[in-house]
Amino acid sequence: MIRFCLLGTAAGGAPTLRRSPAALVVQIEGTVFLFDCGEGTQRQLIRAGISRSRIALIALTHLHGDHVFGLAPLLASMVSDRRQAPLCLIGPRGLADLISHTLRLVDVQVPFELHIRELEPGYRGELLGAEHWQLSCAPLQHSVPCFGFRLQRRRLPAIDPERLAALGLSPGKLIGELKQRGWVQLPSGERLLLDQVSVPRPQPTLVYCGDTRPCWEAVELADRADLLIHEATFASAHAELARQSYHATAVEAATVARLARVRRLLLTHISTRYPTAEPLLAEARQCFPATELGRELQWETLTDSNPLEDERQSLSNPDTERGQPIAGPISVQGACQGTDQTRSAHP
Numbered sequence: 001m002i003r004f005c006l007l008g009t010a011a012g013g014a015p016t017l018r019r020s021p022a023a024l025v026v027q028i029e030g031t032v033f034l035f036d037c038g039e040g041t042q043r044q045l046i047r048a049g050i051s052r053s054r055i056a057l058i059a060l061t062h063l064h065g066d067h068v069f070g071l072a073p074l075l076a077s078m079v080s081d082r083r084q085a086p087l088c089l090i091g092p093r094g095l096a097d098l099i100s101h102t103l104r105l106v107d108v109q110v111p112f113e114l115h116i117r118e119l120e121p122g123y124r125g126e127l128l129g130a131e132h133w134q135l136s137c138a139p140l141q142h143s144v145p146c147f148g149f150r151l152q153r154r155r156l157p158a159i160d161p162e163r164l165a166a167l168g169l170s171p172g173k174l175i176g177e178l179k180q181r182g183w184v185q186l187p188s189g190e191r192l193l194l195d196q197v198s199v200p201r202p203q204p205t206l207v208y209c210g211d212t213r214p215c216w217e218a219v220e221l222a223d224r225a226d227l228l229i230h231e232a233t234f235a236s237a238h239a240e241l242a243r244q245s246y247h248a249t250a251v252e253a254a255t256v257a258r259l260a261r262v263r264r265l266l267l268t269h270i271s272t273r274y275p276t277a278e279p280l281l282a283e284a285r286q287c288f289p290a291t292e293l294g295r296e297l298q299w300e301t302l303t304d305s306n307p308l309e310d311e312r313q314s315l316s317n318p319d320t321e322r323g324q325p326i327a328g329p330i331s332v333q334g335a336c337q338g339t340d341q342t343r344s345a346h347p
């Protein structure tokens with residue numbers, strides 16, 4: 001399963017009493033990921049009950065202060081902790097300078113290995129993978145290079161006992177080898193492929209989009225994800241402000257979720273100008289009913305089952321069918337017309 005907890009849901013660098021700047025912690029099996037690291041992330045990690053020493057990878061969507069002002073203090077604390085494990089850092093070009101300049105000026109030397117991967121503007125594709133997970137990214141549309149991340153839980157296919165029996169085989173020690181290698185030599189000399197006796201299992205997927213205008217890159221990145229966490233800085237009344245500042249309104253975030261046929265949308269990066277985000281939620285639900293407000297410090301789990309898969313398939317949109325070119329600005333009105341509130345119920 002994938003566990004996640006939003007540490008910060010505010011837009012802008014200044015924390016308020018109710019919201020912290022952007023950060024998200026995710027756990028798959030034993031691996032802990034941190035996405036963005038706004039001011040105060042260390043304190044939020046403590047509140048979320050997860051030790052900073054467990055973080056294996058930090059991915060930054062972009063280098064605006066509200067997403068990175070917590071990074072240097074976090075690294076300095078890891079040094080104080082006498083951390084020995086290597087740490088991966090991923091982010092736009094300039095990340096290495098940000099780390100080295102800041103730590104040098106405050107006289108902190110990092111004794112553990114830092115593996116820094118800088119993403120060239122416009123980069124998309126796979127980033128890292130391990131036995132239980134796969135991380136990829138896509139460029140978004142912000143005032144500086146900015147990326148969205150797609151984290152997928154990898155699961156081996158399940159062996160189907162009926163298919164095994166049909167071939168006259170019984171579950172035994174060859175199963176482990178078959179799963180690991182993808183094929184096995186039978187006593188008869190025949191080669192048995194994993195695909196012949198297995199069925200695929202759901203691969204729960206979480207997508208996190210940093211600051212952005214609604215864009216097709218985000219739609220593609222979030223394609224059929226179980227969860228999309230998307231910025232929703234503004235209400236519709238401030239749509240022009242959103243456009244000028246390269247941010248999204250809540251309805252625009254919902255439009256991306258709808259076009260991508262995700263299972264569920266969480267709104268984050270809410271402007272602190274709004275005393276409550278409920279009106280933004282109401283607007284978004286008009287377009288994509290399975291929308292919720294991101295709540296700080298609440299752990300949630302993406303289960304491995306995926307009961308809405310068929311339902312999402314039925315929410316087909318010709319604009320995003322594979323093979324069709326997708327370009328130009330996303331139209332909120334076009335995408336949200338004909339919303340059927342009964343087809344995309346809350347999970």
Ligand SMILES: [Zn+2]
Pocket residue numbers: 011012022064066067211269
């Ligand atoms: Zn921001």
Ligand SMILES: [Zn+2]
Pocket residue numbers: 062064142211
């Ligand atoms: Zn930004």
